Amino acid sequence: MSRRYSRDSVEFARVLSFNDGLFAIAMTLLVVSIAVPTISDSSSISELADALNDLSANFISFFISFAVIGRYWLAHHLFVSLLAAMDQAIIGLNLVYLAFIAFLPFPTALLGEYFENPLSIVIYAVNVGIISALEVVLFRHAYRADLLAQKPTPDVYRFGVIASPTPVAFFVISIPFAFISTTLAVVIWFGSAPLGIMLQRRAPEGAEKLFG
Amino acid sequence: MSRRYSRDSVEFARVLSFNDGLFAIAMTLLVVSIAVPTISDSSSISELADALNDLSANFISFFISFAVIGRYWLAHHLFVSLLAAMDQAIIGLNLVYLAFIAFLPFPTALLGEYFENPLSIVIYAVNVGIISALEVVLFRHAYRADLLAQKPTPDVYRFGVIASPTPVAFFVISIPFAFISTTLAVVIWFGSAPLGIMLQRRAPEGAEKLFG
Amino acid sequence: MSRRYSRDSVEFARVLSFNDGLFAIAMTLLVVSIAVPTISDSSSISELADALNDLSANFISFFISFAVIGRYWLAHHLFVSLLAAMDQAIIGLNLVYLAFIAFLPFPTALLGEYFENPLSIVIYAVNVGIISALEVVLFRHAYRADLLAQKPTPDVYRFGVIASPTPVAFFVISIPFAFISTTLAVVIWFGSAPLGIMLQRRAPEGAEKLFG
Amino acid sequence: MSRRYSRDSVEFARVLSFNDGLFAIAMTLLVVSIAVPTISDSSSISELADALNDLSANFISFFISFAVIGRYWLAHHLFVSLLAAMDQAIIGLNLVYLAFIAFLPFPTALLGEYFENPLSIVIYAVNVGIISALEVVLFRHAYRADLLAQKPTPDVYRFGVIASPTPVAFFVISIPFAFISTTLAVVIWFGSAPLGIMLQRRAPEGAEKLFG
Numbered sequence: 048m049s050r051r052y053s054r055d056s057v058e059f060a061r062v063l064s065f066n067d068g069l070f071a072i073a074m075t076l077l078v079v080s081i082a083v084p085t086i087s088d089s090s091s092i093s094e095l096a097d098a099l100n101d102l103s104a105n106f107i108s109f110f111i112s113f114a115v116i117g118r119y120w121l122a123h124h125l126f127v128s129l130l131a132a133m134d135q136a137i138i139g140l141n142l143v144y145l146a147f148i149a150f151l152p153f154p155t156a157l158l159g160e161y162f163e164n165p166l167s168i169v170i171y172a173v174n175v176g177i178i179s180a181l182e183v184v185l186f187r188h189a190y191r192a193d194l195l196a197q198k199p200t201p202d203v204y205r206f207g208v209i210a211s212p213t214p215v216a217f218f219v220i221s222i223p224f225a226f227i228s229t230t231l232a233v234v235i236w237f238g239s240a241p242l243g244i245m246l247q248r249r250a251p252e253g254a255e256k257l258f259g
Numbered sequence: 260m261s262r263r264y265s266r267d268s269v270e271f272a273r274v275l276s277f278n279d280g281l282f283a284i285a286m287t288l289l290v291v292s293i294a295v296p297t298i299s300d301s302s303s304i305s306e307l308a309d310a311l312n313d314l315s316a317n318f319i320s321f322f323i324s325f326a327v328i329g330r331y332w333l334a335h336h337l338f339v340s341l342l343a344a345m346d347q348a349i350i351g352l353n354l355v356y357l358a359f360i361a362f363l364p365f366p367t368a369l370l371g372e373y374f375e376n377p378l379s380i381v382i383y384a385v386n387v388g389i390i391s392a393l394e395v396v397l398f399r400h401a402y403r404a405d406l407l408a409q410k411p412t413p414d415v416y417r418f419g420v421i422a423s424p425t426p427v428a429f430f431v432i433s434i435p436f437a438f439i440s441t442t443l444a445v446v447i448w449f450g451s452a453p454l455g456i457m458l459q460r461r462a463p464e465g466a467e468k469l470f471g
Numbered sequence: 472m473s474r475r476y477s478r479d480s481v482e483f484a485r486v487l488s489f490n491d492g493l494f495a496i497a498m499t500l501l502v503v504s505i506a507v508p509t510i511s512d513s514s515s516i517s518e519l520a521d522a523l524n525d526l527s528a529n530f531i532s533f534f535i536s537f538a539v540i541g542r543y544w545l546a547h548h549l550f551v552s553l554l555a556a557m558d559q560a561i562i563g564l565n566l567v568y569l570a571f572i573a574f575l576p577f578p579t580a581l582l583g584e585y586f587e588n589p590l591s592i593v594i595y596a597v598n599v600g601i602i603s604a605l606e607v608v609l610f611r612h613a614y615r616a617d618l619l620a621q622k623p624t625p626d627v628y629r630f631g632v633i634a635s636p637t638p639v640a641f642f643v644i645s646i647p648f649a650f651i652s653t654t655l656a657v658v659i660w661f662g663s664a665p666l667g668i669m670l671q672r673r674a675p676e677g678a679e680k681l682f683g
Numbered sequence: 684m685s686r687r688y689s690r691d692s693v694e695f696a697r698v699l700s701f702n703d704g705l706f707a708i709a710m711t712l713l714v715v716s717i718a719v720p721t722i723s724d725s726s727s728i729s730e731l732a733d734a735l736n737d738l739s740a741n742f743i744s745f746f747i748s749f750a751v752i753g754r755y756w757l758a759h760h761l762f763v764s765l766l767a768a769m770d771q772a773i774i775g776l777n778l779v780y781l782a783f784i785a786f787l788p789f790p791t792a793l794l795g796e797y798f799e800n801p802l803s804i805v806i807y808a809v810n811v812g813i814i815s816a817l818e819v820v821l822f823r824h825a826y827r828a829d830l831l832a833q834k835p836t837p838d839v840y841r842f843g844v845i846a847s848p849t850p851v852a853f854f855v856i857s858i859p860f861a862f863i864s865t866t867l868a869v870v871i872w873f874g875s876a877p878l879g880i881m882l883q884r885r886a887p888e889g890a891e892k893l894f895g
Contacts, residue, residue, distance in 0.1 A: 054269060057478060058552050064276050064488050068495035071280035075361045076503060079288060083368045095378045113361065117354045128270050142541045149499045156507045166519045266693060276700050283704035287785045291712060295792045307802045325785065329778045340694050481690060482764050488700050492707035500715060566753045570746065573711045580719045587726045
């Protein structure tokens, strides 16, 4: 049988400090890819303003990605708050999940550079979709391997498995639209937020205690 | 109702380790933007000295930004020491606050490159102003959602709300001066330090126990 | 006599948070070395697809290295879970081990850039080999200095010392093959995984409790 | 009076996790400044070997700096193990100390690029000297503000204040020699290690318990 580490063990804490360190770095590295522009007259306000204006897609994609990764961190924080213990399998699955978090700064930089190119949107959407899918894998494993502090009812469990990948659906739906207009694709991404709130209202009894 | 995590929970600790990791990275990345200069005669002392001299604005902005972010970290450390618990809202607000901490290396690099350009100062001042404003938002939420270990008296609370954004005022005031002289603008920033000490002397009774 | 820090001390925890921070950074930095490609027509899908295709070796080496470092992190996590205490010597040895973890992003970037060049494979294999060898050094010291919570039997100990460097053997064996085909060398690396499982089946009694 | 945070408080832990995060990043960033070389025939072993050979100063300075910062981390780890509590002043002083740790990757990269240039050695030596001097400042403050768990005798205290800056002396002495030969200067740096051991033998009674 696999080793289990309870909530108060050094081993449980290590997974989280490694995890949160990786999140913090991925979020901070996003800014590194934005290079300071080179201008000919270094004291010219208008020239610097123009140069910075050219970087606006980079700034937008920094804040979008910070929000996206931040949202995943919040979801991970909430998920771990439900765990009573971790086993080797969930630590391994978590590493796979982190690989795609660590990779995200590249699609972000790509999006900042080629915001008008549908391929940038597609790659970003696929990366984010994989992360959301892995969230479901983590939750399923925690449920099946009995790692949750309070076993949810089957109703609540089904709700969690359906509600969690909602953003994936939106990212997938956005892909064909990216070929018409990249801005439209981004608008569709943000559509997942109100739907999330709507879903929460239809949550079965007991779900609130788990995900509230 | 929103979930609450008490001071001794794994969840409270995670927010802080994520937070401190992000601060540590933002402060360390400041140096990465300073590129090693290229010189023609690699063993010439005078040539290397000249090349490094050209980077002096970069060195100054590294140490200014390290001091600025360090000061925010100290304030955050003090703020958290007053908290008995965290709720979901304060964790979310803290992420917004961290987005602007994570962004700061860019204005810092800009300032290092274009120290004489008023626009660099303005962008830096606006970024720092937003961070200070978010500090007040965090403190207000903690007060209203009853997260503080010792509820301050209304007098002390009002003092905290006024004293905390003092640096914002100075950064805002410095903006028009930046167009006259960038050095003058920087001098005005440092003016906030003695005023902070003066304000502390006029603090109502009980404030010392909270902010001392 | 050297100082000892028990499992529940601040000092034991610090070594781990430093350690895990370094691992998290090394794994996240892997993506930084992948530069966003420059294309002439920024909205052309086919041009961007071609440019990204040229980066496929970089993507492959990112995920290989993430898996390799992740595997070392898992092994380190398991190793520390066996420790009852740390002494100064193991903290020092751990730093030497971390130096080669921190260095790994360079061979990774080299491999991504020169995947067809046998020398990239050799350098990568040597780096990984040193890390595996240092794992054995750490385990031996922990055994001899009585740092393990449960002293393994000599049989189990010998098994641990032999099983742990298995990947080293594979990396060493792969080196000459790298000069014939770099892809072949990579295939040999992955050969260590099934052998690891086979070895585990031949483990002496009691080893499962330690390494399972 | 200033706030005090005892060893088991969240606040004590935060200073350390911030501190160790910064150390880990500074040590890992050292490798980022080493760029993968560009060669004309990407599959040529000899060309890649030549290109890597040109980077040997960068590799040497990576491992020297990793050892140097690692040694400071070990000293900091030992120092904190003596503390019963922290006050605001020591947290502030620690930030000043960290500023120079965070800056070290720049002199390291400079040394890697211009190993033959005496000015690189001087800048590196000055940076390292400042860090060692700040170690003494931290130790003095801890002694005077009564933060140490076991107050050392005046003899032991004086020994600590003298022994700790020994490396500073060596770095200062090495500066003029750097103008004759940079290799000689590096050899002098390493001279501090045996002297440190000699000093330890002459330590007054009770020092071993503190620094052993």
